[in-house]
Amino acid sequence: MAEAVFFYLFTGAMLAAAWSVVFNRQPLYSVLSLLVVMFCLAALFVMLQAYFVAALQVLLYAGAVLVLFLFVIMLLNLAPEALARMRVFTWQGGGALLGLWLAFLLARIFAASAQDEGALSAASAPRGSVEAVGQLLFEKYLIPFELTSFIILAAIIGAVTLGKREVPAKR
Amino acid sequence: MITLTHYLLASALLFAIGVVGVLTRRNVLMILLCIELMFNAANLAFVAYARALGDTGGQIIVFFIIAVAAAEVTVGLAITILLSRQFKTLNADEVSFLKW
Incomplete structure (x- = not known):
């Protein structure tokens, strides 16, 4: 029960932050949203008993890669107007492609989960x-x-x- | 009861959001950030399968992915700085000198 609560909490926060990464006007806020994504992912890794990977996620991604992004954004010091422009023209093509891709992924996932019920057994857990x-x-x-x-x-x-x-x- | 399917769904959604970003944003920096999102979705799928199949190898793969992502970001950001320094733009559509 507690597992489900934490899973939905962290997954919801992760997906909301990922959405904010894509649709934020300021690149600085996007990077900080990506930081939230990294931390939620680290929490999910801990729930999957991958403790070392979770630590690496925080140390390497949040600690090194995102700091690099922040450095570059502050170094470039761009006008926010130029950064906010979106490629509206490809919305339709992108949407169609993405819908197909997501449908493909979901179909594969459900096909795989139909074979074995996909339960995360505690006995054989690494x-x-x-x-x-x-x-x-x-x-x-x-x-x-x-x-x-x-x-x-x-x-x-x-x-x-x-x-x-x-x-x-x-x- | 949280199963492997739940984690795979979260991973697929995260990947899809990353694809949306790469397709819709024009800024080179934002495209790099969205590629990071997609890397992380793959990481989540690998760790979930490592847990479900009882094989720690999946976690090793994540280690390699993180190393490759770090290398990719270093070179990508160096190119970004060069773009803004020489062409005064970060718009991916304006940098099309290799197209004919």
Whole structure:
């Protein structure tokens, strides 16, 4: 019972905040709404017993990625009028496409839940503690884990190269 | 009783909201934010399945997704700064020099 209450509470808050991310006029408010989405998602992860992932969500997403967004928005200091413009022209096409996509997703979900009743059994639940995840990460998934460092390195080099590029001097 | 279906529905709705944002917003920054929303919807689905199938591997995938998302955001924001510095615009429709 308590589980259902918390699920609907956090999911409702998450979806409302996500809606606010998309339809807010000020990008600053959008980023802060995304922060709410991240925290509600972390709460859902805790309910799914993924404690380490929930901590990562707060530390990495809320702590690093969103701060980056905030820095850039404040650095650019754009006129709010230019930011508020929406692509009204694609509303109809986007709506149709989105309706189809959502219907497809829901059909797949209900088809899957019809096969097994989808109950989250407590017995076979994996423990999402740091120990369990770390054990798996450094044994079974060691090579992908090491390869992530290349992605991060490539991103760092790319960002620095892009950021250092000078506007070509006019002759 | 909250089942796997509930979590998948929440994930699908979150993803759909992200798609709406990418399709309707013009600002490059807002498109990046909406891509983050879609990443998070995928994360939720992965964690829900990890719980339902009793396999911690789903949580490892989320770790990798977060790493890739961080890399994507770094490069994306660098490009955004370049756009505003050189072209004085963040409108995705105005930046179409690669189209013919």
